[in-house]
Amino acid sequence: MKRLILMIVMAVSASSLFCESLNVNMFFKDKDFDAIKEKTIVSRMYIKFDARKESTDLKIDLYKTKYLNVNSMDYELILDEKTFLPYDLNDVSKLKFYNILSSFEGLKGMGYYSRKAGKVEQLVTDCYRTDADGKKITDPDNTEVKDYSVEYFKQKDNKFGTLKYKSELYNEANNFVLINTCMDSIKFVSNPGEYVVGTFFIYDENKKGFYMYSIYLLRIRSEIFIKGGPLTVSVISFSNRLRAGTVQIAKLVGVDWSDKLKIWKPSTLKAGKYRNY
Secondary structure, eight states: OHHHHHHHHHHHHHHHHHHOOOOGGGTOOHHHHHHHHTTOOEEEEEETTOTTSOOSOSOOOOOOOSSOOOOGGGOSEEEEEEEEEEOOOOHHHHHHHHHHHTOSGGGTTOEEEETTTTEEEEOEEEEEEEOTTSOBOOOOOOSSOOSEEEEEEEEEETTTEEEEEEEEEEEETTEEEEEEEEOSOBTTTBOTTOEEEEEEEEEETTTTEEEEEEEEEEOOOOGGGTSSSTTOOOHHHHHHHHHHHHHHHHHHTTOOOGGGSOOOOHHHHHTTTTOOO
16 A cells, blocks of 8 residues: 555655656856856756766766656766857747757858867768658748647767757747657667657747757767777767757857867866766
């Protein structure tokens, strides 16, 4: 009987969680707001084992929502970013923003700061919408904002090659949530569904803009890439990828953040001054 009561309580708690409306305080702390006032993009990095000593955090907890119900223990690499994107929302601009988020051709040509090259290079060489079977189709010009839509696209980048993604776009009042999930496996790294990039856009009517929270999740199944040695990946390289997406979205709404593509200074990182522990 006690077990049954416990199960009911847990079910009610979970139900309450997933009925909770989006709120900026789900993702932002007081220190984040202070940093954003200085027009900063707050970035954090975590990778299991941290063999290269690049993680800024010992862990990054994930706030579970009905849009993204994940467990931080399921991923070897977790990154996130927090910022404020100016945008005056009305009926016309809301539809425009919705079309920007649902247009995949707009991602083609996205640049990022290459740690290895030491300069900005092209990250996404091609990107286009497909049907569920992978056939290329044209981005539509939506005439209404839907509460939920699911689409597919293929993206070719300079590291992973061409991968198929499922893109889920949610609208809740003036808030938006975009969840892109890789439907292909990444050789020696992850299985389908284990590479996810999500962005929450929470609108502030007084400030006229979106608080943006972006999360990057990746399973790394082979420990040769994270335990140390010549094949150990740099978490900075992945963080630069996440920043590229933030800058590209800003560009598509008319905000130039191209000077923010470079995040980490090697000397500052080596001195441990980015660490939050």
